[in-house]
Amino acid sequence: MFLRKIKIPVFFAVAAYLIFLSLTAGIPPLNKTEKKYPLVEKPTSEISRKAAIPVQSDTSLIQERKVNQFLPMKKCDGYQNAETGEKVVALTFDDGPFNKYTGKILEILKEHNVKATFFLVGEYVTYYPVLTKKIHKQGHVLGNHSFSHPDFKKITTDEMKKELNKTSREIKKVTGKYPLLFRPPYGHCTDSVNHTVNHLGYTIITWSVMTDDFCPDAKAVKIKEDILDKVHPGAIIGLHDGGGDRTKTLKALPGIIEEIREQGYEFLTIPELLNIEPYK
Numbered sequence: 001m002f003l004r005k006i007k008i009p010v011f012f013a014v015a016a017y018l019i020f021l022s023l024t025a026g027i028p029p030l031n032k033t034e035k036k037y038p039l040v041e042k043p044t045s046e047i048s049r050k051a052a053i054p055v056q057s058d059t060s061l062i063q064e065r066k067v068n069q070f071l072p073m074k075k076c077d078g079y080q081n082a083e084t085g086e087k088v089v090a091l092t093f094d095d096g097p098f099n100k101y102t103g104k105i106l107e108i109l110k111e112h113n114v115k116a117t118f119f120l121v122g123e124y125v126t127y128y129p130v131l132t133k134k135i136h137k138q139g140h141v142l143g144n145h146s147f148s149h150p151d152f153k154k155i156t157t158d159e160m161k162k163e164l165n166k167t168s169r170e171i172k173k174v175t176g177k178y179p180l181l182f183r184p185p186y187g188h189c190t191d192s193v194n195h196t197v198n199h200l201g202y203t204i205i206t207w208s209v210m211t212d213d214f215c216p217d218a219k220a221v222k223i224k225e226d227i228l229d230k231v232h233p234g235a236i237i238g239l240h241d242g243g244g245d246r247t248k249t250l251k252a253l254p255g256i257i258e259e260i261r262e263q264g265y266e267f268l269t270i271p272e273l274l275n276i277e278p279y280k
């Protein structure tokens with residue numbers, strides 16, 4: 001009888017534990033390793049971004065929507081391109097520094113003598129300080145792309161401030177430069193995002209030319225074609241050096257640079273293109 005009395009509670013405890021395990025099976029663990037998983041800008045965010053572009057009678061906007069389905073939301077209070085007729089463009093890279101891809105992009109840029117602008121994820125700066133230093137040393141400009149890549153539309157202003165401050169402090173710690181350029185993750189802005197970011201002294205930089213190089217099934221040829229189709233005077237071109245497998249971006253990059261140059265364009269960094277200060 002005594003044994004039986006023990007067994008029943010043990011049975012319930014084991015059953016409860018098994019139910020708990022089955023309920024939590026799909027929840028990823030929150031640990032350091034999990035955070036290292038690639039931060040991929042999923043195509044779904046691009047679709048919602050496209051849908052979120054307000055319908056206006058502004059003809060320039062309608063024109064832009066035709067040429068570029070990856071335009072960031074118009075709500076971002078900053079720059080998505082330079083207003084110029086001159087054949088100048090800026091190459092920008094998001095979501096790094098990231099493993100071997102950023103290093104290889106640096107090699108390609110060096111080979112082609114191009115200076116670009118890198119919008120860094122703060123958390124990755126903590127993982128790759130040497131790579132961060134290398135980007136800076138090679139003469140490229142460093143911008144802030146938040147610390148953990150959240151959707152700024154979904155976080156509080158306090159969280160936004162932390163994301164911005166932590167990243168800029170980390171970049172300053174590694175390179176000695178405190179960035180003033182900010183690219184919101186997914187290109188998402190609201191009035192509150194604009195106000196908070198601008199109030200902290202940052203300039204918001206989005207893009208006017210982007211392709212789907214962040215998608216796992218992207219093709220190098222298509223990436224190149226997309227960029228070449230959409231390039232225009234004053235364009236800010238968005239590519240990705242981090243957040244996932246960027247082999248296709250690497251493969252497309254030399255051709256993108258060579259053919260844009262052949263069209264008579266000059267590559268500038270964002271502060272050169274917009275005549276603004278990159279650092280505090």
Ligand SMILES: [Zn+2]
Nearest residue numbers: 094095185186
């Ligand atoms: Zn991003």
